[in-house]
Amino acid sequence: MRNDEPLAITVTSAIHTGDITALRRLLADNAGLATARITDDRGCGRTLLHVLTDWPAGFPDGARTAAALIEAGADVNARFEGPPGLNTHRETPLHWAASCNDVAVLDALLDAGADIDADGAVIGGGPALWDARVFAQWDAAHRLVERGATVTLNDAAALGLSDQVERLLPGGDVHDAFWNACHGGQRECAELLIDRGANLNALPDWEQLTPLDAALRNGFEDLAGWLRSRGGKSAAELGPAQMNRSGMTDDVASQVIKAEQERIRCLLDVDRDTYDRLHAPEYRLCNPTGAVWTKTDYLDLLTTGRVAYRELELIGDVDAIVGTDLVVLRYRCFIELTVHGADIPRHEAWHTDVYTNDGGTWRCVWSQATGIMDLPPAAP
Known part of the structure; x- marks a missing residue:
């Protein structure tokens, strides 16, 4: 059922307004509605329980709405379905309720038998608790x-479970x-972990924020003050020689090469959050045909499946030219993909990528891909 169909619009309205009477009538009059999926123009399919728990959730009478849907046959462990052919997350309604802090609906889902440890989280592929912690x-x-x-x-540290x-x-x-203890504002756990050898300014693998940055982002000013008193710094203050997770310094080239490897993974997995973090707003890609795509263009092509990478693999070393706040990378790679339904066979290409330092985070602003072709020898 498409999201612009009258029935989809009507049932979504009933769910979001907490109109239980109207919802029960729709469920009774439309066989199979409780287990139906509403599909958007990208091909993403949501069950009615996903509609109830979708951001920002917290809709009126959410627990009773969940009960009505479940009573009519809705599957509490149904998975989100992404665009066909793409590797997207597989979150259950419980994941979404946890991501939105909708405790009433979360309880209703668990009372009806939802798998509390079901995998599939959008971040890390874990259970609902991972979503609740990350967000x-x-x-x-x-x-x-x-x-x-x-x-x-990480859960225990973020929640203060010493x-x-x-x-x-x-x-x-x-x-x-x-890092998670600081993300959760848990000073007791933070002190315990410092005593066990944690690095005060370690950057995690998932984002370029120090523990101090994480505490400040979530409003834990007192903890941030304590971190500063111990020598805590923001990622921006660490500068080009940023600290890695073990406390040793990486040079700028290594930091940006790691970012490029992560960017490649996000293109293969169509990881929207990582894509947004690693691409500057002004990003442009010039592909081998000479077409230029903006950041928005490229993401739309990826999420709709009009561009789908099957392989994107570095070959050999990555060359880097490093400036004060700018790094240029060049490398060869194997590429295999589909573009607008046409299969592009596996081939080699040169990639050139330009990164700039945006407040301590390296973001790609320009990419150039050049296919490597066998040309006939030049005439004598």
């Missing part, structure tokens, strides 16, 4: 723990745990 939805995170969710070291941090720390990553 700083603390009420939902604590409720999931109360309801029996499996807790990782006893579990102690239990889970052997064999865990102390630097990531410390």
